[in-house]
Amino acid sequence: MTSVSPSAPVKRLAPALAEGIATCMRTDPRVVVWGEDVRIGVMGPTRGLVDEFGSERVLDCPISEAAFVGAAIGAAAGGLRPVVDIMFSSFAYVAFDQFANQAGRLRYMTGGQVAIPLVIIGSAGAAGANAAQHSEVPSALFLAAGGLRVVFPSTPHQAFWLTRAAIESDDPVIVLHHPALAATRGSLEAEPLSLGDAVVEPVGRDVSVLATGLMAHRARAVAKRLAGEGMFVEVVDVCTLNPMPWNAIIASVTKTGRAVVVDEGRLTCSVASELAAGIGERAHDALRAPVRRLAVPDVPIPFAPNLEAAVVPSEEAIAAMVCEVARA
Amino acid sequence: MQWLRTMVRIRLFEQMLADLYKAGRLVGVVHLSIGQEATAVGVCSALKDGDQITSTHRGHHHMVARGLDPQKMFAEILGRAGGYCRGKGGSMHVSAPAQGAMGANGIVGGGIAHAVGLAFAAKRLGSGGISAAFFGDGAANQGVLFESLNLAALWQAPVLFVCENNGYTEFTPTDAVTAGESIAARAAPFGIPAVEVDGDDVVAVNRLAGEATARARSGRGPTFIECRTARWRGHHEGEESYAKPYREPPAAADPIDRLERVLRDAGLAADGLRAAMEAEEEAGLAAALAAAEAEPEPPPERALEDVFA
Numbered sequence: 044m045t046s047v048s049p050s051a052p053v054k055r056l057a058p059a060l061a062e063g064i065a066t067c068m069r070t071d072p073r074v075v076v077w078g079e080d081v082r083i084g085v086m087g088p089t090r091g092l093v094d095e096f097g098s099e100r101v102l103d104c105p106i107s108e109a110a111f112v113g114a115a116i117g118a119a120a121g122g123l124r125p126v127v128d129i130m131f132s133s134f135a136y137v138a139f140d141q142f143a144n145q146a147g148r149l150r151y152m153t154g155g156q157v158a159i160p161l162v163i164i165g166s167a168g169a170a171g172a173n174a175a176q177h178s179e180v181p182s183a184l185f186l187a188a189g190g191l192r193v194v195f196p197s198t199p200h201q202a203f204w205l206t207r208a209a210i211e212s213d214d215p216v217i218v219l220h221h222p223a224l225a226a227t228r229g230s231l232e233a234e235p236l237s238l239g240d241a242v243v244e245p246v247g248r249d250v251s252v253l254a255t256g257l258m259a260h261r262a263r264a265v266a267k268r269l270a271g272e273g274m275f276v277e278v279v280d281v282c283t284l285n286p287m288p289w290n291a292i293i294a295s296v297t298k299t300g301r302a303v304v305v306d307e308g309r310l311t312c313s314v315a316s317e318l319a320a321g322i323g324e325r326a327h328d329a330l331r332a333p334v335r336r337l338a339v340p341d342v343p344i345p346f347a348p349n350l351e352a353a354v355v356p357s358e359e360a361i362a363a364m365v366c367e368v369a370r371a
Numbered sequence: 372m373q374w375l376r377t378m379v380r381i382r383l384f385e386q387m388l389a390d391l392y393k394a395g396r397l398v399g400v401v402h403l404s405i406g407q408e409a410t411a412v413g414v415c416s417a418l419k420d421g422d423q424i425t426s427t428h429r430g431h432h433h434m435v436a437r438g439l440d441p442q443k444m445f446a447e448i449l450g451r452a453g454g455y456c457r458g459k460g461g462s463m464h465v466s467a468p469a470q471g472a473m474g475a476n477g478i479v480g481g482g483i484a485h486a487v488g489l490a491f492a493a494k495r496l497g498s499g500g501i502s503a504a505f506f507g508d509g510a511a512n513q514g515v516l517f518e519s520l521n522l523a524a525l526w527q528a529p530v531l532f533v534c535e536n537n538g539y540t541e542f543t544p545t546d547a548v549t550a551g552e553s554i555a556a557r558a559a560p561f562g563i564p565a566v567e568v569d570g571d572d573v574v575a576v577n578r579l580a581g582e583a584t585a586r587a588r589s590g591r592g593p594t595f596i597e598c599r600t601a602r603w604r605g606h607h608e609g610e611e612s613y614a615k616p617y618r619e620p621p622a623a624a625d626p627i628d629r630l631e632r633v634l635r636d637a638g639l640a641a642d643g644l645r646a647a648m649e650a651e652e653e654a655g656l657a658a659a660l661a662a663a664e665a666e667p668e669p670p671p672e673r674a675l676e677d678v679f680a
């Protein structure tokens with residue numbers, strides 16, 4: 044767990060991603076950044092980088108996702124460490140061959156000869172009436188594609204350290220960030236996070252709640268609320284999804300014996316499904332109730348704000364499921 | 372005359388959205404088409420009932436030009452129950468296939484290939500219909516455009532590729548991210564006739580679109596039309612919250628003024644005609660907006676409907 048020190052710099056989440064990139068760019072000239080409008084930094088993670096590093100290392104691209112993701116794979120194989128901002132992570136679908144069949148396969152298919160030290164950053168999640176094509180959380184697709192590391196920080200501290208870890212990794216890493224959390228403030232503590240870490244507040248004894256991104260925030264709010272009613276919920280922020288932090292997850296579930304998995308992806312074949320199955324296999328004897336999943340039903344994210352709110356797990360829905368599981 | 376009315380309607384519709392946005396009464400992101408009215412009206416006025424268009428994230432002008440009902444458009448953009456997409460699409464996805472508008476698209480380039488398929492279907496089914504794909508200059512850098520041009524040429528699909536070149540790809544001048552002499556020139560290697568036109572001249576756009584539709588309907592395949600126009604507003608409303616000033620104010624003359632002048636010179640527009648039209652359209656749109664705003668939100672169970680047949 045990260046302790047809070049009064050001297051640590053306070054940042055918002057999107058600038059913390061940018062600071063993570065900048066920190067690597069300062070020490071490693073191989074790091075370059077590209078994507079659409081990265082000099083302006085539409086979604087935040089690349090904002091300001093061009094001022095410090097210049098347009099030779101921060102390149103605006105045409106709307107050609109398949110080409111500039113593919114080119115980043117080539118550049119990575121060729122000795123650079125490209126960081127691509129794809130804006131909304133669901134724009135990855137336009138270039139999915141490059142993610143699934145290329146970036147995620149090349150090391151294996153070449154018998155380990157090729158490393159693809161590539162980072163792709165994209166926003167993920169519903170932030171209010173952006174409709175189906177700009178609101179999804181596609182983490183499960185990246186996990187299922189295979190060969191891709193995936194992180195989804197929910198705080199500025201996580202964003203800073205996991206971006207650094209992603210850039211330093213020799214694997215392709217997808218860095219997701221939630222558009223509704225871009226302005227969330229938090230301190231960047233000195234204690235680093237690595238790929239494969241989870242962030243756990245070890246306070247709960249009644250129910251473990253596993254969540255990422257905005258869902259982790261909602262879970263923490265629920266934990267706070269229920270603590271006032273004498274129920275102690277342990278939130279496991281699964282901020283890295285590949286490698287999956289099984290040790291931290293199982294330690295928590297073994298302690299509480301009950302687990303709710305909250306996911307902003309669609310239920311079928313979701314990260315929640317993977318976590319629930321994995322907990323069932325690994326912690327069966329410790330479980331005192333069936334693991335429950337709370338996710339978006341199997342529909343696209345609708346546009347109308349009331350419909351969006353109806354399909355994305357709310358604090359009320361999380362609290363209700365936690366209480367059910369606690370009583371079960 | 373109808374063209375002038377439609378262009379006026381588009382302009383007012385978009386201005387009302389800009390005002391709504393400013394007043395905090397809009398949800399989501401809106402990309403307005405002010406300044407681009409002539410391309411939409413010039414092309415759509417060359418289409419018939421039964422033809423189809425595909426559109427973009429910046430598609431309100433196409434939809435109005437295709438004759439969609441402003442109240443149902445407002446309702447969709449406001450996330451109300453009576454919207455064209457039952458409140459599930461929003462500004463970037465307004466669609467009415469039954470009225471020949473297969474839909475706007477939030478994915479840049481997403482609709483281009485659909486237009487090829489719509490054209491193929493019309494040809495195969497012998498419906499006599501054709502299709503038009505609207506897309507931006509930014510979208511001209513998506514690989515799917517080239518693949519679609521090739522398919523359309525191979526299949527001699529009755530489709531118009533209509534590139535609305537407004538000079539910007541979001542916040543970047545398109546020249547800075549686009550190689551080659553022109554976008555229209557990209558169609559030539561596929562053997563597709565390609566023309567560039569002053570996209571703010573509705574008469575010229577309509578003439579070329581008319582030639583292209585005639586070619587398509589007579590089985591002579593696709594045409595590519597690059598309309599040079601200008602985006603008067605930002606990429607989307609509210610962008611100044613994060614985008615530092617990044618562009619010159621557009622120099623283009625107002626396409627509506629230009630049409631009015633043409634009509635005047637031809638003795639077709641009396642003094643006060645446009646003002647009267649504006650007053651009528653404004654009243655009609657205000658009523659449409661009021662009715663749309665008075666509609667309820669979509670019922671929550673609707674979120675779970677329409678996934679499968």
Ligand SMILES: Cc1ncc(C[n+]2csc(CCOP(=O)(O)OP(=O)(O)O)c2C)c(N)n1
Pocket residue numbers: 079106108130134137402427428429477478479480506507508509510511537539540541602606
């Ligand atoms: C596949 C994809 N990539 C990126 C975006 C983000 N985006 C939305 S509009 C836009 C610019 C489009 O430029 P252009 O095609 O010229 O249309 P205009 O906005 O000028 O009408 C971009 C990059 C997107 N929606 N879809």
Ligand SMILES: [Mg+2]
Pocket residue numbers: 507508509535536537538539540541545
């Ligand atoms: Mg453009």
